[in-house]
Amino acid sequence: MDTVIGIIGGSGVYDIEGLENPQWITVESPFGKASDDLLVGRLNGVKMVFLPRHGRGHVQTPTSINYRANIDALKRAGVTDVISVSACGSFRDEMAPGDFVIVDQFIDRTYLREKSFFGPGCVAHVSVAHPTCPRLGKACFEAARAEGIVVHDGGTYLAMEGPQFSTLAESRMYRESWGCDVIGMTNMPEAKLAREAELCYASVAMITDYDSWHPDHGEVDVTQIIATLMGNSSKAKGLVARLPDLLGAKRKDCPHGCDKALEFAVLTGPQDRDPALVAKLDAIAGRVL
Numbered sequence: 001m002d003t004v005i006g007i008i009g010g011s012g013v014y015d016i017e018g019l020e021n022p023q024w025i026t027v028e029s030p031f032g033k034a035s036d037d038l039l040v041g042r043l044n045g046v047k048m049v050f051l052p053r054h055g056r057g058h059v060q061t062p063t064s065i066n067y068r069a070n071i072d073a074l075k076r077a078g079v080t081d082v083i084s085v086s087a088c089g090s091f092r093d094e095m096a097p098g099d100f101v102i103v104d105q106f107i108d109r110t111y112l113r114e115k116s117f118f119g120p121g122c123v124a125h126v127s128v129a130h131p132t133c134p135r136l137g138k139a140c141f142e143a144a145r146a147e148g149i150v151v152h153d154g155g156t157y158l159a160m161e162g163p164q165f166s167t168l169a170e171s172r173m174y175r176e177s178w179g180c181d182v183i184g185m186t187n188m189p190e191a192k193l194a195r196e197a198e199l200c201y202a203s204v205a206m207i208t209d210y211d212s213w214h215p216d217h218g219e220v221d222v223t224q225i226i227a228t229l230m231g232n233s234s235k236a237k238g239l240v241a242r243l244p245d246l247l248g249a250k251r252k253d254c255p256h257g258c259d260k261a262l263e264f265a266v267l268t269g270p271q272d273r274d275p276a277l278v279a280k281l282d283a284i285a286g287r288v289l
C-alpha cells in the first residue's frame with residue numbers, strides 16, 4: 001500500500017513548501033464542510049495532503065472547526081498517516097518556548113464538539129488508551145532531531161475548549177494535580193476521530209508560552225504566541241519535509257493496529273443499522289460495515 005501523509009497545520013502553519021505539482025482540491029464530506037480545501041502534491045516521491053486546521057486566514061475557532069469533516073476529507077483523499085502540528089502552552093520549566101513535544105497522551109476537557117462519527121443506528125467503541133501511533137511519533141521525533149529542534153519524546157496534552165486561555169487556578173491544577181505537560185485547544189476530538197477512521201495519528205506540539213502558571217513569566221498573551229509561532233512554523237515545515245524519507249513510499253500494516261481499530265468495535269448488528277448513517281460512514285468505516 002502507498003503511504004499518503006496527511007498534515008494538519010495549526011496556528012501559524014497555513015501551507016507546506018516544496019511540493020511537486022501542488023494543487024488545492026475540494027473534497028466534499030457527508031459530515032459537512034472541512035476547514036478548507038486540501039493542498040495535495042508529492043514530496044520525494046510520497047503523496048502529501050495538507051489541511052490548514054483553522055482555514056487559510058485563520059477563520060475557524062477551536063470550537064467551530066468541523067473535526068469530523070476534516071478527518072473524513074483526509075480519509076477520502078487516501079491519507080494513511082496524519083501528523084497534527086499545533087501550538088501549545090507548557091506546564092514544565094524544561095519544556096521551553098521554541099521546543100517541540102511529541103505528544104503521546106491527552107486529557108480531553110472539550111465539551112462543545114462532535115466527538116464521534118458513529119451514533120444512533122450504528123454504535124461503535126474504539127480504544128484510545130494509546131491515542132497516538134508510536135511508529136509515526138518516532139518518525140516525527142527523528143525528523144525534529146535531524147532539523148536540530150529541541151524535541152521532547154512524549155508528553156500529556158490537555159485539550160481545553162477555549163477560546164479564552166486558562167485561569168491561573170486551572171493552569172496550576174492541570175500542572176500540579178493532573179500531571180499535564182502541555183495545553184492546547186484542538187487535538188481533541190481530532191485524535192479520537194482519527195482513531196475511529198483507522199488512521200495513524202501523531203501530534204507535534206510546538207511550545208509558544210508557559211500558559212499562566214509560571215512565576216517568572218507573565219500570563220499568556222496572543223502577541224507573544226504569534227512571535228514564537230513565526231520561528232516555530234519554519235521549523236515545523238523543515239520537520240515535515242523530512243517525513244517522506246523517514247516513512248517511505250510503501251506502507252505495511254501498522255504494527256500497533258491503528259489501521260484495524262474498527263475490527264471489533266461496531267456493536268449494532270447489520271439488520272439494526274441505520275442505512276443513512278451507514279452510507280455517511282462509507283469512507284470512515286466502509287472496511288467493516
Ligand SMILES: CSC[C@H]1O[C@H](OP(=O)(O)O)[C@H](O)[C@@H]1O
Nearest residue numbers: 010011062086087184185186225
Ligand atoms: C494562537 S493561540 C491559540 C490557538 O493556537 C492553537 O491552535 P492549534 O492547536 O491549531 O495550533 C490553540 O489550540 C488555539 O487554537
Ligand SMILES: Nc1ncnc2[nH]cnc12
Nearest residue numbers: 087088089183184185211
Ligand atoms: N497556553 C495555551 N493554552 C491553550 N492553547 C494554547 N495555544 C498556544 N498556547 C496555548
